Amino acid sequence: MTSSKKISFEVIKRLPRYYRYLGELLANGTARISSKDLSSRMNVTASQIRQDLNCFGGFGQQGYGYNVESLYRSIGEILGLYNGHNTIIIGAGNLGRALASYRSFEKRGFKLVGVFDNNPSKIGQYIEEFEILDIDTIEAFMQTHKPDIAVIAVPKAAAADVAKRLAKLGIKGLLNFSYTDIDAYEGVEIENVHLSDSLMTLSYKIENAKAQD
Amino acid sequence: MTSSKKISFEVIKRLPRYYRYLGELLANGTARISSKDLSSRMNVTASQIRQDLNCFGGFGQQGYGYNVESLYRSIGEILGLYNGHNTIIIGAGNLGRALASYRSFEKRGFKLVGVFDNNPSKIGQYIEEFEILDIDTIEAFMQTHKPDIAVIAVPKAAAADVAKRLAKLGIKGLLNFSYTDIDAYEGVEIENVHLSDSLMTLSYKIENAKAQD
Numbered sequence: 159m160t161s162s163k164k165i166s167f168e169v170i171k172r173l174p175r176y177y178r179y180l181g182e183l184l185a186n187g188t189a190r191i192s193s194k195d196l197s198s199r200m201n202v203t204a205s206q207i208r209q210d211l212n213c214f215g216g217f218g219q220q221g222y223g224y225n226v227e228s229l230y231r232s233i234g235e236i237l238g239l240y241n242g243h244n245t246i247i248i249g250a251g252n253l254g255r256a257l258a259s260y261r262s263f264e265k266r267g268f269k270l271v272g273v274f275d276n277n278p279s280k281i282g283q284y285i286e287e288f289e290i291l292d293i294d295t296i297e298a299f300m301q302t303h304k305p306d307i308a309v310i311a312v313p314k315a316a317a318a319d320v321a322k323r324l325a326k327l328g329i330k331g332l333l334n335f336s337y338t339d340i341d342a343y344e345g346v347e348i349e350n351v352h353l354s355d356s357l358m359t360l361s362y363k364i365e366n367a368k369a370q371d
Numbered sequence: 372m373t374s375s376k377k378i379s380f381e382v383i384k385r386l387p388r389y390y391r392y393l394g395e396l397l398a399n400g401t402a403r404i405s406s407k408d409l410s411s412r413m414n415v416t417a418s419q420i421r422q423d424l425n426c427f428g429g430f431g432q433q434g435y436g437y438n439v440e441s442l443y444r445s446i447g448e449i450l451g452l453y454n455g456h457n458t459i460i461i462g463a464g465n466l467g468r469a470l471a472s473y474r475s476f477e478k479r480g481f482k483l484v485g486v487f488d489n490n491p492s493k494i495g496q497y498i499e500e501f502e503i504l505d506i507d508t509i510e511a512f513m514q515t516h517k518p519d520i521a522v523i524a525v526p527k528a529a530a531a532d533v534a535k536r537l538a539k540l541g542i543k544g545l546l547n548f549s550y551t552d553i554d555a556y557e558g559v560e561i562e563n564v565h566l567s568d569s570l571m572t573l574s575y576k577i578e579n580a581k582a583q584d
Binding site for chain 1: 378380381383384386387388390391414415449450451452454456458464465466468469470472473475476479480481519520522543544545546550558560561562564565566567568569570571572573574575576577578580
């Protein structure tokens with residue numbers, strides 16, 4: 159999938175939400191949806207939706223709305239979800255365990271193939287069907303299993319070293335939960351997740367609701 | 372804090388990121404920053420930053436950039452971070468435990484005051500200094516401690532019931548990690564967190580980097 163236009167970060171950020179909502183519609187047996195109905199579900203204006211989807215060539219027919227299944231599949235393709243991504247988790251603490259048990263990842267095309275830690279008391283234990291592996295076996299593991307995505311769930315202080323090590327080994331993407339932004343490496347895409355951002359957004363909404371009382 | 376204009380959801384979503392970046396600048400001793408420098412750090416255009424901050428009355432001085440500390444404090448106020456939010460966590464599984472140990476929440480003004488579960492084998496255990504409380508004591512707890520935010524980290528099937536129960540008890544905000552969107556209740560603000568969205572965004576970036584090779 160290539161596209162000639164530079165797609166803005168904000169549009170890309172909305173694609174997973176479109177994908178999730180369309181998946182729910184599909185599961186409920188909805189065949190078509192107007193940009194207006196999609197808009198009221200998604201808290202985005204209808205014109206924004208039309209504009210976003212036009213970035214990728216447009217999928218709607220004036221007056222007929224969108225075909226849910228074909229739009230769902232097209233966005234899935236744009237997101238690269240059907241190519242299969244072998245995924246590893248680094249860090250078997252509470253967050254790593256929670257993420258390893260999170261079945262939605264697999265449903266979206268992210269196949270968990272290994273969980274790693276450096277703590278001898280954790281190595282050899284199991285999370286679901288995954289044995290926690292020694293981080294010092296990662297080099298050999300990468301050659302055999304060729305994961306392309308690593309989820310980083312290690313303490314803040316260890317995150318930069320882990321990222322550097324994985325970048326050298328040819329990882330393609332890092333999903334970083336370690337509460338510190340990871341710097342760019344050539345050829346490695348990074349997505350930093352900040353759980354407290356959502357809490358701050360919620361705080362804003364509460365304040366603003368008060369102000370409107 | 373009141374504002375006469377309706378602020379768009381997209382702008383609000385960026386405020387926590389501004390707040391985090393400005394906090395880092397402040398910690399590094401940076402006194403002033405131009406919208407251009409802030410923009411290169413944040414992956415948002417400089418004009419977008421000026422436009423965003425103008426929504427709240429504007430803080431910059433043409434040619435002088437922004438005063439980091441005053442902008443940081445102003446955004447914190449807009450986000451309502453200085454009012455103190457007593458926060459509870461419902462669900463003491465892996466994710467609930469990870470969130471309860473996450474010290475950044477407290478630093479942002481979200482004070483954890485209780486952790487609840489319905490599993491007898493978990494009730495009475497400790498996460499850090501917090502004893503896991505029986506969810507059936509939540510009614511009395513709400514009256515005494517008056518938490519205004521609940522973080523929902525229960526299985527998908529239990530989320531709607533928990534949300535309904537808390538809404539009746541007067542909770543003001545729900546941060547929902549339960550992999551299913553929670554419907555609106557009057558007087559309750561809801562922020563649904565979808566961890567797989569970030570993974571999908573990362574997948575897009577990887578695909579797109581390939582296309583550019």
